[in-house]
Amino acid sequence: MNDDHVYMTLAEGHEDDTRWAYGTGFEDPLHGVDTTVPDGVDTDGLAALCLALGDDALVSAQRLAEWTTRAPELEEEMALANIGLDLLGQARLLYARCGRTDGTGRGEDAYAYFRDPGEFRNVTLAELPNGDFAFSMARLLVLSSWRLAHFEGFTASADPVLRAVAAKGVKELTYHRQYAAEWVVRLGDGTEESHRRMAAGLERVTPYLEELFAAHDAREEVLAVLRQVAGAGGIALPETAPAAGGPGREGRHTEHLAPLLTELQSVARAYPEATW
Amino acid sequence: MTAQQAAESAAPGALPPLQEHFDATIARDQRIEPRDWMPDGYRSTLIRQIAQHAHSEIIGMQPEGEWITRAPSLRRKAILFAKVQDEAGHGLYLYSAAETLGADRADLTERLIEGRQKYSSIFNYPTLTFADVGVIGWFVDGAAICNQVPLCRSSYGPYARAMVRICKEESFHQRQGYELLMTMMRGTDAQREMVQDAVDRWWWPSLMMFGPPDDHSPNSAASMAWKIKRHSNDELRRRFVDMTVPQAERLGVTLPDPELRWNEERGHHDFGTPDWDELMRVIKGDGPCNAQRIERRRTAHEEGAWVREAAAAHAAKQAARTEKGTAA
Numbered sequence: 001m002n003d004d005h006v007y008m009t010l011a012e013g014h015e016d017d018t019r020w021a022y023g024t025g026f027e028d029p030l031h032g033v034d035t036t037v038p039d040g041v042d043t044d045g046l047a048a049l050c051l052a053l054g055d056d057a058l059v060s061a062q063r064l065a066e067w068t069t070r071a072p073e074l075e076e077e078m079a080l081a082n083i084g085l086d087l088l089g090q091a092r093l094l095y096a097r098c099g100r101t102d103g104t105g106r107g108e109d110a111y112a113y114f115r116d117p118g119e120f121r122n123v124t125l126a127e128l129p130n131g132d133f134a135f136s137m138a139r140l141l142v143l144s145s146w147r148l149a150h151f152e153g154f155t156a157s158a159d160p161v162l163r164a165v166a167a168k169g170v171k172e173l174t175y176h177r178q179y180a181a182e183w184v185v186r187l188g189d190g191t192e193e194s195h196r197r198m199a200a201g202l203e204r205v206t207p208y209l210e211e212l213f214a215a216h217d218a219r220e221e222v223l224a225v226l227r228q229v230a231g232a233g234g235i236a237l238p239e240t241a242p243a244a245g246g247p248g249r250e251g252r253h254t255e256h257l258a259p260l261l262t263e264l265q266s267v268a269r270a271y272p273e274a275t276w
Numbered sequence: 277m278t279a280q281q282a283a284e285s286a287a288p289g290a291l292p293p294l295q296e297h298f299d300a301t302i303a304r305d306q307r308i309e310p311r312d313w314m315p316d317g318y319r320s321t322l323i324r325q326i327a328q329h330a331h332s333e334i335i336g337m338q339p340e341g342e343w344i345t346r347a348p349s350l351r352r353k354a355i356l357f358a359k360v361q362d363e364a365g366h367g368l369y370l371y372s373a374a375e376t377l378g379a380d381r382a383d384l385t386e387r388l389i390e391g392r393q394k395y396s397s398i399f400n401y402p403t404l405t406f407a408d409v410g411v412i413g414w415f416v417d418g419a420a421i422c423n424q425v426p427l428c429r430s431s432y433g434p435y436a437r438a439m440v441r442i443c444k445e446e447s448f449h450q451r452q453g454y455e456l457l458m459t460m461m462r463g464t465d466a467q468r469e470m471v472q473d474a475v476d477r478w479w480w481p482s483l484m485m486f487g488p489p490d491d492h493s494p495n496s497a498a499s500m501a502w503k504i505k506r507h508s509n510d511e512l513r514r515r516f517v518d519m520t521v522p523q524a525e526r527l528g529v530t531l532p533d534p535e536l537r538w539n540e541e542r543g544h545h546d547f548g549t550p551d552w553d554e555l556m557r558v559i560k561g562d563g564p565c566n567a568q569r570i571e572r573r574r575t576a577h578e579e580g581a582w583v584r585e586a587a588a589a590h591a592a593k594q595a596a597r598t599e600k601g602t603a604a
Contacts, residue, residue, distance in 0.1 A: 190590040191585055275462065276349040
């Protein structure tokens, strides 16, 4: 075995292509998919939908990234990063689709880095700060259940790209929901402290359900999951009044989105001419 | 009873054959496995080295992890997020390898946050710009590869096998880092300055990653004899310099060492001496970021305690419920 092989070949053989490193060479996330918009598809509606779902995913991924180096256990570091990466991947595909359908031809980074908070269409639940692990799990359970119901509907979409994104996304979201559900049960059932925190986490999340259902009515599916999972953790799903503010789908956000975007966009905006 | 306990409880005459068998296994370049008898010194040296390595992976998530939320493109964000996640995975394999020697992950974590076990000094330097992400990939992952590829042939089986997988992933990280720098060097003047500045700051600390010079490396001799380690610190450092110089030329950056030049006679580069006093200060805890790195790890561990306790309590309740169900 040649110990040095890996290192020696670093700079060799890539004269014509500087973007060759493993996993980094795919400029177009929809490479290989027919991206022609079929006749009869409402392009404005499709673009708005892709933007909204892309924003939900990006903002959620950003919050999940904030858990990095702060998770309660190494296994959770891995899992939360996995989920964040899945959602980041979904955001990239959806933004790319948006750029093809809204008539602007913009790339994914234009959507992520060069829009202001009022132009983001994510639901406000996604932008709330992480809180404790119980709140983060309650939110992940709600958002993944709701998004899963939403994506399951796209498997019959007239748009082939949305169908492809959904087919991949359904598998990912099923895992996200499973992961969150297991923690809600563990924390609900675990100790007195974890039970108290889990109940509080669910109580902070439920006021945002109406905003989600107004954007996509998956009330039956989501409530059934929440009742089952909370019940298994010994918690009765709280009855709460809808949160004031929003909806994020109309660009009305909480005070938490602007600082999230300031951080996300800081380097890209400091060097607008740069290539990364 | 383990082989070692058997050896210790047996008559004094029983020990030499075990030692002989161990020595012969090492001499034949075969692997020592968890159930094999091994000298106490071999076991404790390995636990120390593997734990330090695991801690380095976990603490090493912090300097780059700071930039995941600020990565300037979604593609870079995904690459960096995945890289930092890989480091968590490396930490997990390594803690598991240490556990095959009788160590306990929770105990090793306590030792880390109490400052009783070390991690690589390199992670006590700050990441000031996004170019640092690329330079860390190129230098730090590169130095890690130089150090670690020979460990794939380490005499302890679980460690060697963990290193095979880790080295594959480290080599992706290194290529990704170098590729980021190539892209930045083709960008704007501001980006090129950022890359050179990061190279200037990370070069010397990267050379220090190979440890003190051979004549001041107290643990090296035993590790070499046991084939836990296969090359000396100075040998690996020289190899790293020889490999990095042409890559720097290709990238168009200057390595910040006026003494760096090719020595035709030796067939290697001559290079300056790292500031060993600085290395000692950083190892002893007085580097720029030692306190904040440990503080972050401690905070995550302490704030996560209730979650781990809840998971354990739930598992115990589940087990009790299953038992009750089976008994009924």
